[in-house]
Amino acid sequence: MSRSRRLKLQVFRVIVFLVFGAFFLVPIGAMFEFSTRGNTDTAPRTLSAWQTIFQTPDLVAAILASLALAVITSAGMLVLLVPTMIWVRLRLPRLNRVVEFLCLLPLTIPAIVLVAGLAPEYRWLSINVSESILTLAFVYLVLVLPYTYRTLHAGLAAIDVKTLSEAARSLGAGWATVMGRIIVPNMWSALLNAALLSVAVVLGEFTIANLLNYVNLQVAIALLGRANAGVSIAVAVASLMFAFILLVILSFFGRPRARVAQLEADTTLSWGQKT
Amino acid sequence: MTVAAKPLVETAARPVRGGRRFALDWLGAVPFLAYVGVFLLLPTAIVVGGSFVGPNGLTLSNLTAMNKPFIVGAFVNSVVLSAGSAIIGAVLGAVLAYAVVTGNPDGVLRRLVTSACGVLAQFGGVTLAFAFIATIGFEGFITIWLKQHGINIYANGIWLFQLSGLLLVYTYFQIPLMVLVFLPALDGIRPQWREATESLGGATWHYWRYVAGPLLAPAFFGGLLLLFANSFSAYATAAALINQGSIIASLLIANTLTSEVGLAQPGLASALALVMVIVVAIVMVLYTVLQQRTARWLQ
Amino acid sequence: MSGAARRLSILAGALVLLTACGQTTSSSTTSAANAKSAADMGGMAALIAAAKKEGKLNIIAVPPDWANYGEIITGFTAKYGIPIDSANPNGSSQDEVNAVRQLAGTSRAPDVLDIGKAVTLANLDLYAPYKVQTWNDILDNQKESTGLWVQDYGGYMSIGYDSNKVPAVTSLQDLLGSGFQGKVALNGDPTKANAALNGVMMASIANGGSADDISKGVDFFKQLKQKGNFVPVQATTATVKNGTTPVVFDWDYLSAAHGKDVPTWKVFTPSNAILGDYYNQAINKQAPHPAAARLWMEYLYSDDGQNAWLRGLARPVRMAAMQKSGKIDSAAAAKLAPVNGKPTFLTDTQATQAKDYLASHWAQAIG
Numbered sequence: 001m002s003r004s005r006r007l008k009l010q011v012f013r014v015i016v017f018l019v020f021g022a023f024f025l026v027p028i029g030a031m032f033e034f035s036t037r038g039n040t041d042t043a044p045r046t047l048s049a050w051q052t053i054f055q056t057p058d059l060v061a062a063i064l065a066s067l068a069l070a071v072i073t074s075a076g077m078l079v080l081l082v083p084t085m086i087w088v089r090l091r092l093p094r095l096n097r098v099v100e101f102l103c104l105l106p107l108t109i110p111a112i113v114l115v116a117g118l119a120p121e122y123r124w125l126s127i128n129v130s131e132s133i134l135t136l137a138f139v140y141l142v143l144v145l146p147y148t149y150r151t152l153h154a155g156l157a158a159i160d161v162k163t164l165s166e167a168a169r170s171l172g173a174g175w176a177t178v179m180g181r182i183i184v185p186n187m188w189s190a191l192l193n194a195a196l197l198s199v200a201v202v203l204g205e206f207t208i209a210n211l212l213n214y215v216n217l218q219v220a221i222a223l224l225g226r227a228n229a230g231v232s233i234a235v236a237v238a239s240l241m242f243a244f245i246l247l248v249i250l251s252f253f254g255r256p257r258a259r260v261a262q263l264e265a266d267t268t269l270s271w272g273q274k275t
Numbered sequence: 276m277t278v279a280a281k282p283l284v285e286t287a288a289r290p291v292r293g294g295r296r297f298a299l300d301w302l303g304a305v306p307f308l309a310y311v312g313v314f315l316l317l318p319t320a321i322v323v324g325g326s327f328v329g330p331n332g333l334t335l336s337n338l339t340a341m342n343k344p345f346i347v348g349a350f351v352n353s354v355v356l357s358a359g360s361a362i363i364g365a366v367l368g369a370v371l372a373y374a375v376v377t378g379n380p381d382g383v384l385r386r387l388v389t390s391a392c393g394v395l396a397q398f399g400g401v402t403l404a405f406a407f408i409a410t411i412g413f414e415g416f417i418t419i420w421l422k423q424h425g426i427n428i429y430a431n432g433i434w435l436f437q438l439s440g441l442l443l444v445y446t447y448f449q450i451p452l453m454v455l456v457f458l459p460a461l462d463g464i465r466p467q468w469r470e471a472t473e474s475l476g477g478a479t480w481h482y483w484r485y486v487a488g489p490l491l492a493p494a495f496f497g498g499l500l501l502l503f504a505n506s507f508s509a510y511a512t513a514a515a516l517i518n519q520g521s522i523i524a525s526l527l528i529a530n531t532l533t534s535e536v537g538l539a540q541p542g543l544a545s546a547l548a549l550v551m552v553i554v555v556a557i558v559m560v561l562y563t564v565l566q567q568r569t570a571r572w573l574q
Numbered sequence: 575m576s577g578a579a580r581r582l583s584i585l586a587g588a589l590v591l592l593t594a595c596g597q598t599t600s601s602s603t604t605s606a607a608n609a610k611s612a613a614d615m616g617g618m619a620a621l622i623a624a625a626k627k628e629g630k631l632n633i634i635a636v637p638p639d640w641a642n643y644g645e646i647i648t649g650f651t652a653k654y655g656i657p658i659d660s661a662n663p664n665g666s667s668q669d670e671v672n673a674v675r676q677l678a679g680t681s682r683a684p685d686v687l688d689i690g691k692a693v694t695l696a697n698l699d700l701y702a703p704y705k706v707q708t709w710n711d712i713l714d715n716q717k718e719s720t721g722l723w724v725q726d727y728g729g730y731m732s733i734g735y736d737s738n739k740v741p742a743v744t745s746l747q748d749l750l751g752s753g754f755q756g757k758v759a760l761n762g763d764p765t766k767a768n769a770a771l772n773g774v775m776m777a778s779i780a781n782g783g784s785a786d787d788i789s790k791g792v793d794f795f796k797q798l799k800q801k802g803n804f805v806p807v808q809a810t811t812a813t814v815k816n817g818t819t820p821v822v823f824d825w826d827y828l829s830a831a832h833g834k835d836v837p838t839w840k841v842f843t844p845s846n847a848i849l850g851d852y853y854n855q856a857i858n859k860q861a862p863h864p865a866a867a868r869l870w871m872e873y874l875y876s877d878d879g880q881n882a883w884l885r886g887l888a889r890p891v892r893m894a895a896m897q898k899s900g901k902i903d904s905a906a907a908a909k910l911a912p913v914n915g916k917p918t919f920l921t922d923t924q925a926t927q928a929k930d931y932l933a934s935h936w937a938q939a940i941g
Contacts, residue, residue, distance in 0.1 A: 009377060016374040017384075020367075024395060024447070027406035030416060034409050034816060040837055041738070084307040091300040099304075101559060102311050107504040108555040109319060110525045112532055113548040116325070116541070117318030119676035126680035142315045147396075150456040150501045154494040158463020189380075190459035196393040197455055204397035207511070213634070213661040213673060213682040223663045226637045229811035229835045236402035240394055247390035345937055405812050413756050413805075414817040433756060436806050519763050519806035520937045534766045535667040536929045537692035 028237065035234035049230030053238055062220035063242075065133045066203055069216065072137040074198040077148050078191065080141065085152055086179055089161055103149035106142050111207035114139075122212055133214045143208075144201045148194035155190020159183070196247050203243045319552070325545035337546035346527065350550065353507055353524040356438055360445035361502035367446070368453020368502075369495060375454065376461040389458065392451035399448055404515035407444050411435065436516055441523075444516065445506050452505060453498050460494030492569050500562045504555050524551060606865035610721065611705045612872060615865070618707070621872070622654060624865035631658045631866040634673055634684040635665035639831050641727055642886025649882060650873050656866055666767065667693035674700050678860050685867035687856045690768040692925060694723050694854040701856040704868055706875040711895035716852065726874060727827075727888040728852030730843050730917060731769075731776035734829030736820040738838040746780040746794070746844055749821065755802055759809040759819040760795070761828070764932050772851055773823035774936075775920065775928055780847035785918050788928040789935070796939040806940070811835055825851075826911060827888035841911060848917040852891060877901045884910075 036045045053059070088095045106114070118139055125135050161183060168178045184191065206218035215223075221239055225232030326337050340346070375388050411417050411428070412435060421428055434440050464487055472482040510525040521527035524547060532544040606624050609615045615624060625631075631650075638644030638660075647658050661682070662669060667689035674697075677683040687701075703721040717724040735743050741753045749758055762770035778784070778791030798804040809819040815835040822829065826841050833839045855874060861867045873879050880890035881903040887910060896902040920928070 013374045013377065016371060020371050020450070024391070024451075026417075027403075027410045027447070030409035031402070031406045033416070034405075034812065037815070039835065080307055080310060084304060087300075087303040092304055095304055097563065099307070101556070102308075102315065104500070104504055104555065104559065105319065105552070106315055107501070108508055108552050109322065109548055110508045110510050110528055110551070112510065112529055113322055113544060114318055115676070116532070116545075116672075117321035118314075120321065121314070121318065123677065123679055126677075126682070131681055138314050142311065145311075145315075146501060146504065147452070147456065150497050151459055153497060154456060155459035155463070157493060158460055158490075187459065189462045193389065193393075193455045193458060196389060197396065200393040200397045204394075204399075206400070210662050210665075211669070211673070211676075213632075213677055213684075215659075215661070219662075223637075223660065226639050226663055226811075229815040232810070233402065233405065233812055240398065243394045243397075244390055247393045248386055251386040251390055401808070401810060404807075405810070405816075408807065408813060408818050409816055412816070412818050429756070433802070433805060515808045515810075517806050518808035519760070520941045521763075522941065530763065530766050533666050533668045533672075535690050535693050535768050536765065536771050536932075537696060537926065538765050538929055538933055539668055 028240065031233050031237050035230050035237060037230065049228070049234035050238070052227060052231050053224065053235050056224055058215075059217075059220050059224065062215050062217045065215070066217035067246075068134060069137050069140060070199040070202040072134065073140040073144060073202050074195045076137060076141045077144055077198050078195065081145070081148060081152060081194075082184065082191070083179055085149070085156060086161060086165075086183055089156060090165055100149070100153075103145040105146075107146040112211065115208055115211040118208070119212070133209075133216065136209060136212070136214060136216070139208060140202050140205065143205065144198040147197040147201065151194045151197060152187070152190050155187035155193075156183075158190075159186045192251060196250060199247060199250060200243060203239075203246070322545050323549045323552070326542060326549050328545075329542050334542075337540075337542040338549075340543060341546065341550060345521075346547070349521055349524045349527045350554065352438060352522050354554065356441055356445070356523060357503045357506035359442050360449050360506045361499050363442075364446050364449025364502045364506075365453050365495065365499045368450045368498070369457055371450060372454045372457045372461055376458060376464075380462075389455065392454045394451075396448050396452040396455060399509065400511035401515040403444060403447060403512050407435065407440075407447075407516075438522065440516060441513055444512055445509065449502050449506065453502060456498045456501060457491075457494055460491055464490065489570065493566060496562055496566050496569070500559065503558055507555060508551065606868065607702070607859075607861070609864070609868060610703050611709075612707055612868070615868075618872070621865060621869055625656055625863070625869040626654060628863040628866045629656065630863055631656055631870055632661065632682060632685045632862065633658060633870075634661045634687070635663065635667070635670050636660055636688060637663040640886075641729075641827050641883050641888040645885065646874065646879055646882045649878060650870060653873070653878075654869065656869070671697050671700065674858050674860075681862045683858060683860065683862050685858055685861040685863050686870055687858065688726065688853055689856065690853060691851070691920075691922070692768065692929070694856065695922065698722055700859055702859040702861070702864070704857050704871060706871050708875045708892060708895075711892045712875075716891055723854045723856040724875075725852035725891045726855045727883040727886075727890050728850055729825045729827040729888050730913065731772045731847075731849045731851075732824065732826040732829050732841045732843045732911075734822050734824055734826075734832060734839060734841045736814070736817070736836050736838055737840050738836075739817055739820040742840075743821070743842045746777060746847070749803060750797060750801055754821060756805055757819070758798055758803050758821040759805050759807060759813075759823070761809055761822055761824040763936075765929070765936055768851070769825055769828070770823070771925075771928060771932065772825075772849055772920075774932065776823070776844070776847050776849040779849060779918065780844045785849075785920055785924045786927065788931050792932070792935050792939045799940055804940070814839075825888075827886055830887045843911060843913070845915050848913055848915050850889075850917040850919050852919075881906065 035049045036047060038044055038046050084099070088099055122135070125138075129135065164182050164186070165178045168182045173182070203217060205216065206222065209216040210219050210222070217239065221235045224235050327333055327335070329336050375385055378384055407415075409415055413429065418428060435443075468486050469482055472486055477485070508525055510529055513523055513526055514529065517526070521530050528544050528547045528551075531538070531540045531547065533539065604614050606615060606621075609621075612618050612621050615621045633647075636643050636647070638647065647660065650656065651658055661684070662673065665673075670684060670687045670689055671693055673684055674687065701722045705721040706724070709717075709721070712724060733743055733746075733749070740757055741748070741751070743749065748754075760770045760773050761767065764770040764774045774791035774795060775785065775788050776791070777794045778788045781790040781794045783790030795804060805819060807813060807819060809822045809824075811832065813819040814822065814832050822832075826843060829839075829841045855871060857864075857867045857871060875892065877896060880892050880896060881901075883890045884893070884903055885906045889910070890896070893902065893907075897907070
């Protein structure tokens with residue numbers, strides 16, 4: 001890459017990150033500032049709202065439930081969606097639009113209306129299977145479909161699935177090998193982003209859990225937020241930071257350093273910057 | 276000519292009609308279709324079916340009540356708001372994604388940005404509304420700072436609590452969503468292609484127009500569609516900012532479903548939800564057409 | 575003993591036991607789900623024992639800072655050792671009824687409901703009749719005759735404001751002044767929320783209208799909007815503290831709760847428009863914990879429960895009787911804002927008329 005273009009790219013990146021960073025971080029900063037206000041205009045700053053959060057025992061159970069739901073939902077989504085998408089892409093191309101529409105449908109119906117349709121099923125589940133909050137994973141998997149489908153689709157489109165699978169099959173690989181050892185390692189970025197989105201959706205989901213009278217993280221936060229104004233905002237910021245840290249940790253698990261990728265990063269042909 | 280479309284190895288065409296292979300192929304789609312059938316299509320059918328039920332049994336009155344001006348107006352507002360926030364979110368999201376992907380793929384910055392995008396894509400509701408109120412509301416610190424410098428951003432009305440304000444607030448979660456769904460597509464762009472274009476004498480414009488553009492267009496339009504649907508059904512943030520009247524379709528549905536003064540009409544809410552599904556289906560058709568046209572145009 | 579004789583004696587013993595058990599159950603009281611009063615269950619002690627056996631109570635849409643419910647919840651659990659599961663704290667009355675229908679048969683369904691009048695009257699088929707022990711202290715027009723529902727606490731519609739951020743409010747017309755630019759909010763949309771409907775009705779009465787005519791209230795808010803004084807944003811504790819909604823139309827006991835975030839918060843009830851309303855308690859006919867539900871009702875209508883609501887600055891339904899018996903918490907009663915006039919309560923017809931008018935006129939006026 002020529003020096004002038006590299007310079008222009010660097011300037012572009014700095015400006016983009018500064019502008020977007022400000023746009024996204026300033027409102028959160030405003031929330032944090034509000035949560036530390038005292039009771040009157042002249043009262044000193046206080047962290048009492050934050051202390052209240054850590055003194056609430058009920059929050060732990062809700063956090064654990066939401067984390068369990070996030071894991072189950074992400075795993076279930078990957079197991080259900082990835083093979084299906086690869087299979088449809090290779091073998092059932094006519095089903096492409098159908099799958100695409102089905103994966104967009106959960107997003108078109110507002111959650112409060114979807115609950116009206118889900119309630120009879122969940123009543124049956126509660127009576128015949130289990131009352132546990134983990135049954136929410138069934139509907140959460142459906143909720144994350146729109147986001148994860150789009151991510152996985154972008155990842156699949158970027159690799160030549162047809163050629164890779166034909167080559168592997170002609171060498172005698174079974175479908176499991178094709179999917180598990182050929183295609184999936186080539187779409188790590190998509191898989192990781194899909195998992196990140198799933199976890200974020202589950203941790204942030206409120207309406208369906210609330211209307212089905214389950215207590216997940218967001219419902220517990222809503223109850224906690226009734227204490228006073230400062231706590232209601234402090235707990236929202238805390239929930240954002242909790243999800244953020246969790247996702248950063250998750251991102252470290254999701255990126256095996258494939259030798260090809262390493263080679264590309266090291267050569268001068270790469271447009272990446274080594275930090 | 277796109278690089279990805281032509282397979283390197285030509286194999287014999289497989290039979291597409293008749294034979295056990297065809298039926299077996301469909302088996303592969305059964306788990307997904309069965310699961311979605313039970314947990315998505317069945318509730319949707321129950322909801323949609325509710326739109327044909329009135330206080331006295333089966334009726335079409337819920338659907339014929341659709342052409343009231345305030346209902347039509349709410350849907351028009353929803354479409355305008357969703358299209359606007361989708362386009363702005365998609366363009367800005369693509370820009371941010373490009374800035375991220377041109378960095379170190381294993382670097383700290385990329386991890387932080389994608390994690391932040393994951394969190395912010397789901398951030399909404401009363402707290403997002405308050406975040407903006409605390410920043411640029413009447414008592415927001417930016418508003419006050421600007422007022423101290425003589426600029427009154429509310430001189431022409433309380434735009435934050437109108438459609439324009441919603442548009443601004445919606446971009447807060449639309450942009451991160453676009454980044455997450457567009458990054459994998461950008462990751463698929465090989466740097467060698469840029470070098471190849473340059474070695475053939477092409478400029479930056481040629482690269483984007485003939486190489487990267489056609490490859491990224493499907494993912495871009497797909498992201499656009501997702502952002503549209505995301506904004507169309509979003510409810511909690513709008514309910515917090517504009518708590519009076521029902522200016523968009525999702526607020527209208529919520530109000531007809533949960534009114535505690537006796538104005539709840541579950542049948543109408545179901546009918547409205549059905550119309551929402553139809554609108555998004557229409558948008559999806561448009562998106563398909565647009566994608567095919569663009570692919571042809573870019574070839 | 576031979577094998578056959580042993581088996582016969584075991585069978586005989588089992589039969590004796592069974593009939594003995596059968597006799598105790600048949601001579602005891604009705605089951606909790608059918609009990610119409612504590613006497614039906616064999617007295618308060620039996621009710622408490624049955625409730626403790628059930629081990630849990632499900633309530634819904636009961637935020638702890640709503641009329642001091644937090645104290646009632648902790649008091650109940652401390653007194654009887656029964657933990658309470660509080661779901662959907664920000665839910666509306668309609669949400670409560672929806673939950674009863676949608677969760678019927680599960681163990682998460684709400685046991686008791688605290689709902690507004692319109693929703694109460696529209697869902698009579700969901701409740702179980704029950705008369706608390708203090709039934710006779712409650713006026714006839716404040717309860718359903720068989721005990722399907724009974725009023726619990728109420729208050730008057732008021733204008734709460736932060737005296738630090740806006741000028742003092744001494745009448746409704748003050749709100750049209752320039753000092754209130756972009757500062758006045760309703761607690762919800764009147765076509766959706768009971769509190770907001772009563773807010774507009776109070777404005778109507780104070781503006782020359784009456785309980786039969788809500789149009790003057792709609793006109794008032796239209797004026798407010800045109801002057802730029804009305805903000806459509808949802809008023810929360812955060813927006814009140816932050817100063818975005820320093821003036822809120824709300825029930826006086828709910829408005830008073832803002833005082834803990836904003837020490838300069840004041841509550842004003844116009845003397846020419848004292849509009850009151852009570853909420854209603856009902857027991858879910860299919861409550862998963864019927865004994866606990868009935869024990870909760872007894873607790874709410876006992877002196878302890880009623881005084882707790884009083885400390886939340888709401889007016890408990892047994893207030894007059896408790897004042898006579900001297901059991902009232904007089905310190906709390908003294909904190910209630912004095913009411914200098916005769917309060918108005920909307921009849922069902924008036925409420926229906928009001929909501930119909932709002933359905934066809936509110937959106938245009940405020941939009």
